[in-house]
Amino acid sequence: MTAISQDTMGRYGAMAARARSEQMAFWCIGPAVFLIVVTTVVPFATVLAFSFTDYQLGDAGLNWVGLANFSKALGDPQVRQAVTNTFLFAGMVVPTTVVLALFFALLVNSRTVTRRFYELVFFLPITATMPVMSLVWSFILHDRIGPIARLLQYFELPAIGFFSDPDFALGSIALIAIWQHTCFCFIIFLAGLTTIPKEMYEAAALDGADRGWEKFRRITWPQLAPTTLVAALLTTIRTFQVFELVVVLTSGGPAGRSQVILYKTYLEAFSYLRIGYGSALTLIFVAMVCAISLVQFRIARRQQAA
């Protein structure tokens, strides 16, 4: 190649470079494309196909059952309960998480000397190995011997069966999920707050808006609203995916009161090996997540356009 003089390069040179680029690209993307097809595209297509069959692992054959799995799922009281609980759970966790994270981000953002300290402390739960920390929480909220139970006892308040009382189980898990997710939103908010130009506050101060609440209402909140939306949507997706907490703490009990869609799907698919039915439940879960993702995507597009 290097022997060819500059003037003969011309068209043939360009074509050779083009061919070389194609060839290089082929080797570069080959492994990734192969793996994406094998680990994501084909499995996803298979889930779609399975959901219309009655396949069970170990069976010799399978039958096409049309939409039977989906109609069964819609009529299954346990599935309904799991879906309802998942929404209920998100309803408890998402607003609380966002409000707490915003509140603490505002407070920490106005600190100067102690800011680093608070940042570190509030960031810490992001490192949490959740299956293990769930175990820790199970002792902290233990209804007889845990420190919280002792505290209630000390103040002569009635004992609470955090994980055994049907009315509390889902709420207790939510309490831990809030702990888990608040730091993530906190990080997003803190990043969002640092992008607000200082001049805006100075200008507002000239207009007489120098009190905390006025500043928040007129500058911080309008500037932070898009961030808030992103934080809320991401947290919603994460809460829809709640799994470890349920596995470790309640196994969906008592009486299915903390059953959620992903754990129900896990039981049907991987414990009872009802692949067809499990696939249909998987798709219900995917629909829930995708609906939120779609909203997020549209908002991102709109913000980019603006």
Next chain:
Amino acid sequence: MNRGSLKPVIFEHAVLSIGVVYSIFPFFWMIITSLRSSGDAFNSDSLLWPTKWDVVYNYTQALLTTPLPRFLANGVFVCGVILLLQIATALPCAYAIAKLSFRGRTFLTATVICCLAIPFQAVALPLFVGLAQLDLLNSYFALISPFAVSVFAILMLAQYLRGYPDEIIEAARLDGLSEKGILWRLILPASKPAIAAFAIFSVAAHWNDLYWPLIVVTEPDLAPPTLGVLFFRSEESGDQTGPLMAAATIVTLPLVVFFLAAQRRFVQGITMTGVK
């Protein structure tokens, strides 16, 4: 905000400290309980501060009488191999998307973005069936293979490499550097910051994962720490909280230390998951 007066500041610190307690209490309780004798943990006279220490017993118990070292080794091995594979597959692909022209580039990019929207739980079932048919459940292969490629890594690295100057690549080509050489000697070193940020995200995600190990692993010999600790719990009863919390501390600590050492990178790596 406080215009020099002390009262609001103290009030703010008071409110913040409630958040501080909520944030660190589980870690605090875990570590304290791992240091004291099991009975002492639930003695109401010494709820927050131990009266009877039992550090050596708890930690030796956790490390010597249970397969915890094995779990940790499994975790390190699985996370390490996953990370290496992800970088090895994603970096060339990202380079091609960002810097090479080839037929189907737009289609590939679109496919990658679509795959990003599919949660892992959606493909777990066929992967499980496939591995079961091939008799590969309960193997490192089963733990690692589904994560050998990360579409997230591809998009992130491609985004990063778009900022890399074309002139340098052209100049290297004119100097006779092969395409392989460009990838290995120019692109890899240049991508280090992005790779570091991704590495943190990847290791944290797989070190903390319970879902997939729970599905494909039933043999304790192969269990990563998250699954192993659960085995450990079901064997032991409540009077073994000391060793159990020691095990929990050992499993949780690597990420905490990692976090304290490289906080900015860590936060960057985690916030990137905002994309996913």
